[in-house]
Amino acid sequence: MRIGLLGGVRATTGDGEPIDIGSPRSQTVLAALALSAGTPLPVARLIDLVWADSPPANAEKALQWHVAQLRKSLGASAIVRVGAAYRLDVPTDVTRFRSLLRAGDAAGALTEWGVPLAGLSAPGLESAVAGLTEEWLSAVEMDFSRRVSADPRAVVGELSSFVAEHPTRESLAALLMTALYRSGRQADALAVYQQVRQHLVSELGVEPGPELRAAEEAVLAHSEVPERVLIGRAADLTAVRSALCEAPVVTLVGPGGIGKTRLASVFDGAFVSLAEITSSADVPRAVADALGIVDRPGVSVAQAVVAARPSLLVLDNCEHVLDGAAAFAAAVCSSVRVLATSRERLSVADEQVVVVEPLDVDAAVELFHIRARAADPTYVRHAAVAELCRRLDGIPLAIELAAARVRSHSAAELLTRLDIGARRTGSARHRTVRAAIQWSYDLLTPAERKLFGRLSVFAAPFDLSAVADDHVLGDLVERSMVAVHDGPFGRRFRLLEPLREFASSRLSDRGEALAAHASWCLRQVSLIGSLLAGPREVEGVGRLAELWPNLRAAVTWAFEAGDLRLVDALLRPVVTELPLRGRREIGDWAEQLLTRAATHHTHDTRRVPPKSTIASGSDSFWLVWVAERNTQSSTPAELPATPDHPLARYARAYASGDGQQLTQCLPEALSSVDDPQLKRFLGLMPAGTLLGIGQFDHVDRTVAELAVQYRQHGPPTLLHWTLQTLGYSAMFQGRDPDPFFNEAADVDLPPGTLSANKTTEARAALRRGDRHKAFELLEAHIDELLETGNVVAASVVAVEFIAITKDTMREEAATVLGYLQHANEFGARAAKTLVSGITSSEPGMDDREALHYMRGVLSAGRARSGTRRPPAGRV
Incomplete structure (x- = not known):
């Protein structure tokens, strides 16, 4: 059976035969359920949707009657009662439409489309219909984007009608501008911009957004493929234009493939590629060849350029001939503006640097789609593209190379192939992302290459303490092989993903690099653990969030190396983040630790290296956190077997929610813990269960003592938790809980704290x-x-x-x-x-x-x- 809402409310059998679904009111009930198929809708919500602001006095009975009639037609199992709610368990065309749209198949989604609830008056469902219409317009935009790339002339008429009907849809207007421009109608493209801008300003009081502005700028710049080539670069265009107004030399810096050349090529001027030359001495000759300058006795190339006075001289790919490019720029910049692209600055007088960053995910995905459609007109969007673009770190050249392979590889398959090659015209370094990185890598010194390789084991940004030689790191930053940015806790460094992949392939001492990385993580978690336990908890939480990908990588390597004691050491300082902020991955690692430890226990311990085991009692310690993970997510999974220990008995009682058993085993469990901070924490964790069995005196006494400690020494989250606990204890005993709750509400908590x-x-x-x-x-x-x-x-x-x-x-x-x-x-x-x-x-x-x-x-x-x-x- 199928339920249809698009094009009218209807139901059909598996053979396509129509099913009578009753009166318009019954159809409205079915539509309301079908718009949330598979999800229980409370009776009160259904009444709102079906009758809007004028429900009858007997609305619940009326609803029951309509549901009963629908069950007669559709079958008793089609609509299920769940408490005070109903749920439709039948597939719908809306579900199909949304599934296709999420998968990137806009054309397929549009084949499902029809006017939602056509012919049915249902005011309570108007907002849902509006939401569906918005999803349809998104599909329309996706489909037009594909068709504009394939045949821009063929879509101008249809697209013009859509823009007229939806004048505030700037994406549609940008697509129409693109289609017109590619059809040789630049003036008409600019007229569209002016019409849409006038409507936005007069009707809404707002200026056009970045996408529409970028479309206008690209048309004015006579770009080969207007706004789509420059997608995501509106801010960069503005920055470069501003810099060219202020400085005689502007250098675009960034790693290979980031889009420096494309950005520079937008600007009208004399364009010179230095990619093919190998010596600084050859720079003048490359300029002469590009500009058609004929040798004349007594006149240098630089003098000839000054005499010709081009509006702008673009020197592209300067990094390998930096001295020659810098000398030439210095020779002409008093009369001619110079725009250079390089891995590092030219270091000439009055130079202004613009750093070209990777594309954000949305822009990267759109670039992929444009290039993929150019390679294969039958290409349709796919959800895997976003992850692929993330893996490629937003580097345009890498994205374009991947998109060029869509004829032979799906987006999902491309996810596993970051070093994709492609036959292209132009210099060798542009044939693949890998070749571009190799080209840059060859220019590094041995020390730089070694550090570059070792940095590949870092899964996320790192600080200077991660490297032994910050001077070499600085050199890599200057050469744009390492990215740098200012974070909340100081400067942070990282390799963009394609660079990291390349560096990893050149790493010869991987074991040493991974061990050094784990040692750095160990130092970091030690610092973070001390912050988490005190008044600077907020900073500790922030630093841990920043460290987490690196910590995960270190833990993974330690497991692979069989070093369970290292895993233990990496996790202990931050273990309380599992209950405090829901980091259940700690619980997963804890269970893995127990499994690995149990495996080693079954062998002759005399043959097991010490690092392959965990210290005595640690298995019971980690059982506590497996129990916490299971309890937090209400998972009734059986706890792993461990030797008998007070902490193990505590963990099992805690996981079972047995308050009486917890009361019995808690004192001995706490006495087995040496760390006073951890002892206090373990005493607080079961407070809710103990309240449930009426242990009010015990909870009030012990938790009040903890509150005193946490007020004096922190951390804020545990003060908050103690106050909340005391508030609920007061409620259960008929006392006023507000003094506790009010104080708890005034505590400043780190982001993500469970409260x-x-x-x-x-x-x-x-x-x-x-x-x-x-x-x-x-x-x-x-x-x-x-x-x-x-x-x-x-x-x-x-x-x-x-x-x-x-x-x-x-x-x-x-x-x-x-x-x-x-x-x-x-x-x-x-x-x-x-x-x-x-x-x-x-x-x-x-x-x-x-x-x-x-x-x-x-x-x-x-x-x-x-x-x-x-x-x-x-x-």
């Missing part, structure tokens, strides 16, 4: 009478939990959800109460002590399902209450 702040803020908003804000806050918190995978916190959200819905959405509140009673001991305690006046329904949901259900209800409720939101500042 229940929004739940308490939602309660405060509800007390002020602002249900809309309460719904908004709780919905935002659910989004965070789903995004981070910390779904175990659903029970905390459920407490607040019931509080803000039980008076007006009793059925939905009862559904969530049923979930809460069975979620965990914390939830059961909350359901017993904090909820009254409603009776639970069948639970039937796990943590993740409960979060999705609550989010749907909140979204619908917020939509209904939006027009009744209190004015700002009013309680």
Whole structure:
């Protein structure tokens, strides 16, 4: 069976026979479900969608009747009841349309298209229809982009109609300008720009955006392929123009293949390529050949250029003849502006440098699509292109070389072939990205080559402490072999990906390089660990985020080398980031450590190198973090087997959520830990479970002591957690929790910290009478939990959800109460002590399902209450 919405609401059998789906209202119910096929829609949300602002008094019963009629027509299993929600489990043409669009098949997606819900009046679904129409326009733009490249004349008429119908769609206007220009109609292309600009300014009060401005600039510059050649370079064009107005010599610097030559070629002037010469002494001859200068006795080439006074002299590919290029530029720049491209500056007087950066992902993807369509008119966009462009680090030449192979390789296949070759005209170094890098590499000194190779093991930016000789690193930066930028914690260096790939292939001492890299990571995590444990936690979190790709690479290598003790040392300083900010990869590594350690335990330990094992008791330590990972994501996976140890018993009790067992094993587990910071942390982790079994005195005493410690010494996140815990303890005991919650809300937390702040803020908003804000806050918190995978916190959200819905959405509140009673001991305690006046329904949901259900209800409720939101500042 298939459900259709595009071109009208309909249902057909597998053989294409139409199915009667009843009245227009029943069709609206089906359309609402079909627009979210596979996702439960709460009853309240469905009522909003079907009846908009005028639901009948018996809306729920009416909805049930329409669903029953649809089930008779479609089959009982087509629409499933999920708590207080309904879900359609039938494929739809909207799903097919979106799937094709996500895969980059715009032409295929357009074949599915028809006017959404044609012939059906459904005001509640107007926003969904508008969203679908926006997706259709995106597909139209993608398809026109392909057709403009293949045959620009053939699309001018159709594209003109679309631009007239959608005058604010700047992408369509830019495509029309491209088609007109490529059809030899430059004036008409510029007229389109003026018409669209006038509409934007007069109707919306805004100027055209970067894409449309770039299209105009490219047409004015008489570029061979207007804005698409320069896609993503609008800011660079502006920077170069500004620099040429201020300085006699402007040098574009960057690594091979970054697009320096193409950017320079946009500017009108005398263009000289120095790629083919091998000596600085040959620079004048190359200029003479390019400009057609005839030798005359007593007149140098430089003098001839000055006499000819071109508006601009472009010296391209200067890096290998730097001295000659610099001397020639200095000789003519008093009378002629010079634009040079090089891996490094010319170092002449009054020179201004413009660094040419890689393309961003969107621009890189668009460049790939343009070049791919030129190579193969049948090419259609593919989702893998974005990842391919990332792998190629946004370097235009690399992207173009990859795109040239789409006739023989899919985008997915190209992902595995970064060193793609292509037969091209021009100098040898432009035949492949690899050849371009090889050409630059050959100019390095032995010391530079060695460091360049060793830097290939770095998976992300690094600081000066990562290298032994910062002078050599500086030389590589000057030669544009290493990129540098200013980060939040100082200057950072990195190899662009194609350069890193090349450097890796030239690395002869890989083992030593990887060991040095791991040692650097070890020093970094030691510093970061001390920051995370104190008042400078925010800095520690930022530094760890920056280090993470390198840390992952070091851990991977340590595992491959069988050095489990190195893995242990790399992870211990930052292990608490798993529960504090949801870095579950730590839990994955912990489980891998346990598996590897268990494998070694089965062999004769006398034959196992010490580094292949972990220290006594470490297996129990890492079991704790496997348990934390599983608990955080509500994964009931069985914990790995480890020797009996107090920490192992603690981990298993914690993972099971057994409060009584935790109470028994906690003291011995804490006494087995030497690190005082870790001991405090492990004492805090099970506080929620202990609250669930009524251990209020224990929690209040121990957590209050921890709060004192964290107020004095940090870190802020653990102070926040202790205060939140004390607040919920007060709630369970019938005391005022606000002093704790208010103080917790005032703590400045690092980005990404798992916090229940929004739940308490939602309660405060509800007390002020602002249900809309309460719904908004709780919905935002659910989004965070789903995004981070910390779904175990659903029970905390459920407490607040019931509080803000039980008076007006009793059925939905009862559904969530049923979930809460069975979620965990914390939830059961909350359901017993904090909820009254409603009776639970069948639970039937796990943590993740409960979060999705609550989010749907909140979204619908917020939509209904939006027009009744209190004015700002009013309680």
